[in-house]
Amino acid sequence: MRELVQASPELSVNQLGKRDGRCRTQLGKLFRLSWLSPRIIEAIIDGRQPARLYRKQQLEAKLPICWSAQERMLGFAA
Numbered sequence: 852m853r854e855l856v857q858a859s860p861e862l863s864v865n866q867l868g869k870r871d872g873r874c875r876t877q878l879g880k881l882f883r884l885s886w887l888s889p890r891i892i893e894a895i896i897d898g899r900q901p902a903r904l905y906r907k908q909q910l911e912a913k914l915p916i917c918w919s920a921q922e923r924m925l926g927f928a929a
Contacts, residue, residue: 852881888918901926
């Protein structure tokens with residue numbers, strides 16, 4: 852998603868969605884995930900994420916920009 856935005860910075864998420872035939876809401880959620888804490892990403896890749904961390908939870912969460920706040924919000928010990 853970040854690559855789509857960077858490739859066409861003049862377009863809104865809505866315009867990108869229309870152009871690519873995608874749901875703008877889903878694109879917005881994916882865009883927010885592109886700023887996910889590297890520590891969280893590494894844990895997910897390694898299979899070390901909290902047992903209660905689900906894909907839907909990540910997509911629906913109003914994630915803060917601060918990585919340590921994201922980690923606390925999603926159940927990663929500080």
